[in-house]
Amino acid sequence: MKRISFLICLSLILPLTVNAQPWYGKPQVVGAGAGGDQISGVVFNDLNQNGLLDRGEPGVGDVLVSNGLNWTSTDESGRYEIGVREDMNLTIVQPSGWRVPTDQRMVPQFFYIHKEGGTGYDMRFGGLPDTGPAPSEINFPLHRDGAAGEEFTCAVLGDTQTYSNEQVSWLRDGALSDILDNGLKPGDCMLYLGDVVGDDLGLLDRILELGSVNNVPQWMVLGNHDIDFDARTNADKADSWRRIYGPDYYAFEMGNVLFVVLDNVYYPCGEEDVAMGRTHCGQGRSTYNGRLTETQFQWLDELVQRTPEDRLIVVNTHIPLISFADGTSGQHQTDELHRLHAILENHEALSFSGHTHTMENHSPGQLFNGWTEQTGIGPLPFRHIIAGAASGAWYQGDFTVEGVPMALMRLGAPMGYLHVEFTGADYRERYVGAGVDPERGHWIGVNTPAFRQWFNRIIEWNRSSAENRNPIPPYSINDLPDTKIVTPGDIEEGVWLTVNVWAGSAETEVKAILPGDQRLTMERTQSGEGESPKTGAQWADPFAAARQLSVARYAYESTMGPERAQGQELFRGSNMGPAAPRPQSSIALSNMHLWRVQLPELPLGVHPIEVVITDRHGEVSTDRITIEVRESHPPRYWRNELWD
Structure with missing residues (x-):
């Protein structure tokens, strides 16, 4: 059944699926708009899975809760209290052995977005509405996950980066079809490493719906093509993302692994970045830089301090912490990486990222030219993996027999995804090429x-x-x-x-x-x-x-087809061709x-x-x-x- 069309495949698989039934729900908001400088609530075992804290449902202790800067944990009755920040993601860390509910798109519901006043100005994709004063209480439902254990698999997708619905269809028939064919089980996950879309956030819901048929949570990282380009400040740049998907940085546990999702896309960058040597930020146009905010450094430091030393910590960013392909670039690696490495010093750690459209598996001890100068580090203390791109080289290249662009990436690997199997704090990774025998690497x-x-x-x-x-x-x-x-x-x-x-x-x-x-x-x-x-x-x-x-797609033209079908259309609707076969950009x-x-x-x-x-x-x-x-x-x- 390897290459039946995606929709036929769904009709065959879904009635027979052995995955646990999805649990749809969301946090319970009590006393909306009550205001105050503290917010409290209960993290509870939602025995009847209705999303409401009912009489007799016990609280869950020792669950981490954050306002995006500070941390607390629930007491033995599941109760917490934490300060309110004007602009915050109130989140819990899904604890091992439990799962949070999802919406129908399989987006985990472990958060409450609060931004009093909202974005405050018009945005192309809507930004955040005024959430009003903070509610007095937010209760977070959990449910025991019978499929959870020390062993699980995550399908890790770098840069799905769809600029159009045509490209969403190529994603459907490429990496997403392979993930469906290869099968995810109860207790597994999907993890997207940013640039989920190509500047058009209106495509995000369709991608989530396509991915949801795997019946596992879809955790996502914010990328530089997922932001509001009309944002005036970095604090606003993820507002539409937060409304459509959820938080821009957060954490969750599975098995013996803590997954930490960070936002290292700083947009628009400015004088502070220029002072750090990032002169591309001072060219009179809005662009981004690869770095973490001080808020995130503080948030991460306290989270790691609260994490048992036997946990594997998987750091997930869009822009790589380091890169072979862009080793001398400041923009395309992460500033002050030595600080992040220092925070993780006493833990087993692993880094996943995307952005470069390369598959790079960097072992501890590796060092390439530019890393020290650009990020402040020496040889790597732990493994850093750039997980390729589900879009390959931005959907370029000639068509495969499946009708999907070949799109071989900058280092020659095919479009695809990273298949990672976790056992305790250990893991095994292999890259799966889209439309390629999954055993071939x-x-x-x-x-x-x-x-x-x-x-x-x-x-x-x-x-x-x-x-x-x-x-x-x-x-x-x-x-x-x-x-x-x-x-x-x-x-x-x-x-x-x-x-x-x-x-x-x-x-x-x-x-x-x-x-x-x-x-x-x-x-x-x-x-x-x-x-x-x-x-x-x-x-x-x-x-x-x-x-x-030598890509022949540049030359394709017809006498009766629409104008935009001539040659090939790629980035932001840019037209390339018709022209003689020529090299792709990577x-x-x-x-x-x-x-x-x-x-x-x-x-x-x-x-x-x-x-x-x-x-x-x-x-x-x-x-x-x-x-x-x-x-x-x-x-x-x-x-x-x-x-x-």
Whole structure:
């Protein structure tokens, strides 16, 4: 049933689902508009699941409650009291073994949004209405989760980033279809790492409805494309998000894991950011910077102090804490990261993020050029994972057989999602490519002299001025010779076997086994010892680059179709084409998860090569590629001369 259409798949699965029935509800508001500088209430076991604190329903003790700055915990009767802030998300931390109710979109209901006066000015997507004075009491329902335990799975999606309903449909038939096919169980979760939409918050409800069919909670991070771009201050930039979805930072527990969702998109950035060296904030236009507010630092510090040391703390942000692809950028990494690392020092920790449209699995001890200068850290103290993008390279690329854009990302991995299995405080991660065999986690390529010539000429054209260059690129995919046919001269000049292991890390081992049991250890092209990215034809992934450098979708046009269907429409309705096939905007020029080995001299003939990949968990996968060594390259096309 792997690739039945999404709607048919739903009709087949939903009547037979073994997931626990959704529990719809929300916090109980008592004494609306009562005002006061304190707010209180009860966190209770909602035995009849009606969302109301009924006689005989017991309180739940030791549940953490926050006003977005300070923390308290419920007493043995489930009661709490905490100060009211003028603009706050009043939240509880879903405790392990319990679950909070959701709405029908499977959005967890663990919060009350309070902003007296509301946004106070018109916003494109509505902002927040005036919530009035704070109520006197908010009661938070919980229910024992019979499916909860030490073992659970989360489907982690970076950058679904849909700019249109057409792209929402591609998300539906891509990563969301794979998640549905692969199955989530009671007690599992979905976690979106920001840029859920592409600047149009009107698309958010449809995405939530599509994801809700998995019958698991949908936890979301705020991204820089999910904000109100007409916000005047950072305090207002998430107002529409808070109305449509919920809090912009919060925490929840599952099993032995504390998930912490942070908002590190500071918008609009300004003088304070410029003083920190972020000069892009002082260019007379509204833009964002990657950093946490002092309020969040204080909120996080106290939360961590209240967290048992045996908990794994998973920090979830949109903008990465660090990045290989954007290692020298201040905007696209997180300022003062050393402060966050210090807060987490005595805990097992893990970082998930999105934003860069790359899959990056950074092991403890890794360091790349720019991290120290931009974020203030040295080698990593714990694992940091940038979880790829469900939109891939912003839905670019040619269509797959499923009718979804291929959209290979900046480091060559496909669009998809991160599948993470938690057991206690341990976890195992693997990246699932959309529309790809879920057991496959790599591409194999061959980097030949012909590939490098083809690559370099297209890159040179792509970097030249659009006004002065020939509108037709020097080469297309049709001009790339068969790279699996090589000559002795090619081998002498340099032929590399390459393996792009999408979720590969410093611990990953890759070997190539040639006929005669000749074993070659493949070397990771980036060691992560403080160096800069190695860029260029010899460091590129030839499998991905061949598909990224010549995209036919640019050329699509029709005589009767609508004007906006000609060529391709991508970011904010920007039209690209019709034009000759050309490179997409993201190309695998460098890579932190590419392994390669130079082929030795081989005799003429056919050489099947086995590739063996061992990931950091000891899981082994194998693949094969066949290389032909010929005295010269055989004629490529139909031999007309024999028929003239």
